[in-house]
Amino acid sequence: QAGLTQPPSVSRDLRQTATLTCSGNSNNVGKQGAAWLQQHQGHPPKLLSYRNNNRPSGISERFSASRSGNTASLTITGLQPEDEADYYCSAWDTSLNAWVFGGGTQLTVL
C-alpha cells in the first residue's frame, strides 16, 4: 500500500532547529492530518503530536507540527542530543481504509 514520503535523513547542529516533512495526498494527510512519532533504537515509538499540532501530555513544546495541503511538518527547536532518533509520520487513509506510515527520517544532532 502506498505510504507517506519522508526524507531518509536530516542532520542539524546542537541547539539549532530541524524541520521534518511528510508528503501524502488528499486521502490521508490532506484530509485527516498527520501524527508524528519518535523512536529511539530498541524502543517502541512514542507519540509526539496528533491531528497536526496537538501534543500529548508530557511532550516538550520544542516539538510543534503543522500542515499545508498534503504535506505535514514537524519542527524541533533547540535541538538536544536526546532528540537524535527516527521520526515517523502516520495518517489514516480514507481511500485505502488503512493506516499509512512514512518511511521515517533519521535525525542526527551534530
Add this chain to the structure above:
Amino acid sequence: QVQLVQSGTEVEKPGASVKVSCRASGYTLTGYHIHWVRQAPGQGLEWMGLISPNSGGTYYAQKFLGRVTLTRDTSINTAYMELNNLRSDDTAVYYCAREASGASDYWGQGTLVTVSS
C-alpha cells in the same frame, strides 16, 4: 496508568503460525481501537490492521489479507494478532498500539518474532 503488555519472544519455523497477545491495563479495552504494526530489522513501521474491541470489527492491510487474524477477549482486556504461514521475511518486532484521536497514543513494548528453519 495506561499500559499495553505484550507476550514474549517467539521463534517459529517457516509455514507455522504465531499468536501474539496484547493485554491492556489502566483502561477498558473496548474503549479504543487497537492497531498492530510491525517493524522488520533496520526497517520502518508497517501497519498490519486494526480491531475495534467493542464490536470485534476489523480492517486489514491488503498485504496481510488472508494471513492475519485480529481478535480480542474483552473479559481479560486482551487483544490478539495471529499470523499464519510464516516466512523468513516475517521476522520482525510486532507492536500493538491504542488509537485515540486518530493517532497511536500508547504502544506495547513489542514482541520479537523470529522465523527460521
